[in-house]
Amino acid sequence: MNPKWKGIKMGRYFGTDGFRGEANKNLTVEHAYKVGRFIGWYYHQMTGKKCKVVIGKDTRRSSYMFEYSLVAGLTASGADAYLLHVTTTPSVSYVTRTEDFDCGIMISASHNPFYDNGIKLINGNGEKMDEKTISYIEDYIDGKLNLFGEEMTDVPFAVREEIGCTVDYAAGRNRYVGYLISLATYSYKNMRVGLDCANGSSWMIAKSVFDALGAKTYVINAEPDGTNINNHAGSTHIEVLQKFVKDNNLDVGFAYDGDADRCIAVDEKGNVVDGDLILYIYGKYMKERGKLLNNTVVTTIMSNFGLYKAFDEAGINYEKTAVGDKYVYENMVQNGHRIGGEQSGHIIFSKYATTGDGILTSMKMMEVILAKKLPLSKLAEPVTIYPQVLKNVRVKSKPEAQNDPDVQEAVAKVAEMLGDTGRILVRESGTEPVIRVMVEAETESLCEKYVDQVIDVIKSKGHTA
Template sequence: MGRYFGTDGFRGEANKNLTVEHAFKVGRFLGWYYGMLKGGKCSVVIGKDTRRSSYMFEYSLVAGLTASGADAYLLHVTTTPSVSYVVRTDGFDCGIMISASHNPYYDNGIKLINGNGEKMDEKTISYIEDYMDGKLELFGEKMEEIPYAVRENVGCTVDYAAGRNRYVGYLISLAVYSFKNVRVGLDCANGSSWQIAKNVFDALGAKTYVINNQPDGTNINNNAGSTHIEVLQKFVKENNLDVGFAYDGDADRCIAVDEKGNVIDGDLILYIYGKYLKERGKLLNNTVVTTVMSNFGLYKAFDEAGIDYEKTAVGDKYVYENMVANGHRIGGEQSGHIIFSKYATTGDGILTSLKLMEVMLAKKMPLSKLAEPVNIYPQVLKNIRVHSKPEAQNDREVQAAVREVSELLGDTGRILVRESGTEPVIRVMVEAETESLCEKYVNRVLEVIRANGHEA
């Protein structure tokens, strides 16, 4: 993790931890750097979510890019996976998504995407951070500042809503079956998917019922979307819907709800689609990629289905790296970041919902039945804000408490303590045979963290 950029971009409270000056400098560097690599003018595509501050950051990035000689193409309000799609299909040098994903409206973020539609490499990000700190050394020179473009070399801005529309067409083209007469609920989190998702499902013939699709700049993720799945659960049951899908602020995640109102999280989605691929002889390497946060119950179900699995660090970036390195077809996180490598290079919430619809329609089974073989272990995850993540993690008494819990659980559960990649937070997770045991052991570790003065 870098000085400014975490596992999912540069994220912080708008105009506090992440300022317009930061955004301007990111734009300045990218416009200059890719122009140098290309030996001429480069082109960068930009998308944003519905936060009020996204407009401010969009203009700051555009100012930086064009001042360095790049042309900036604006997708306007759109999803993160759409930026990835447009970058790789339309030949852009790189892409930028302005979003803090599932965070509250007052936060924002800058996600960077390379020319292949993948998350940008750490080396390039380290150059950006060096420039922001006034310590850039590149192309054999030490420089505190990079040159401005002048005269005809100044970049321009281009309205590129057509790129977003092509992405919508691409999603529609992936559907194998008509959704006619299927009653589908969508929770758009008042975020990036607020128009796109309904357009896709309507075009495929579904009877679409949508909530949280009236963004006002401050209601993104507010009691809505994949991090507040209870809202969609209630909506699905009250309206007797066949299925529901909830997205996060930038729609790279999807959590589903079955016809009974049960939550179908990322682990269950991996099982349902992984098994579907295996049954059709299309699960490459017979392997699904998961993270260390996936549930015990998922692995037991995979074992029973004869499906192999790999575990990575938390973050869809690491899942994707593993998939590319080993040629795997599907991978993802419990949180709903699911990557279908045949169709996308990032997690894509709307694509995930289309793929679940495909399984339901192909097998003529409701989502509850498809998820039935997985017996999910109770799991409790609690976050604690800390002054220093490394100090809290490396505290001997904290480590001793974690070891003690691990020994008490034995082979009937597990404990995982990790640092957030995007916030000053330590996450403590326990899986055990009962929820009360989970609560007891999570609280035991949190008490030590607090007692030793690490809580912020």
């Protein structure tokens, strides 16, 4: 039942991946303005210097609106705002940590539809913002801030020469592109590569990188119009790239999400190579070269059982964290691990980046293909992905349903029946009154049977809403 993850709480506005919601409904320009106002003032208080913030955005129509609101708040509090314009989340992280910014802000709702948006905050080390600072921001948004021994409902405006300015900083984005190109160890000449840019942040950057490295690059979904981001495109609609790779006889394909911190690959046969398979392929490649520190790959509890079986056979250890690349990264930092990620394609290479980076991930897959002179399908072959069934049950009380002795007994019975041929995972949703029951087993019918067994007990005990 994974009790150690029960204590993970979401903030009032900020979740594990920023402040996200429908633009001008539950995420408004006033929210963005207040975030800017607080950050500009707070960092000045903490450092005694004018605050410097770098901002990137994806291609959503509302991203411009939120950019201007953040800039107004920041400059009104005396901070200088450096604009990368349309760029990827990992590029904001890179520029923040390498160019002495107090923090970075990415305006994006990642893989969500265009009408949603989000504000992701990045600290000076290029990592996700700490919970303490986020909780101060949330207090300020709610008008009940208690900081530095003082109760306040607002923060002072900067005046005269203390008012901040805005700086066009496209050069920072270009330096990030140069950094990516510098990491390649092989030429991509004669490689036919497909890229699905999701009509999002990677629409210019990804092609630039692959072209510079000599690939014959075929790009789809790179014509953003403000409303087509992730629309039947990118890593959440991988079937589009699968067809494109097969129709054009390409060697490999890579699909990104809206802000390009995820990557899902497609092999030369049109098969999907998701985050689990990417972790296996690169983890094994690192081990073969003596580069896999601690002989460990970090995963989340949602990684497929087949991945763990393949790791066992390859003699590779693994850790499991709560769902969210934030928790993967925390584990990597605490334990000195070099690679980790999620099934969804958030892959972190801690030697090169502090966040998931879709373009970097695709480059790492190219490196293994070229180094081993093998197609992607062959590299992924040792992993047998187990069928998975996940069902959600709406309940009156998540803790009561989780802690019911009869429910726990039903889960234990399924785990015993599965033995080392599968697994069961029962966890609470972080955002809904829902218990998620997931089983992986050798056949889909077994998955269905065992999931339903547990759900029947939850229902019979009167926990369903």
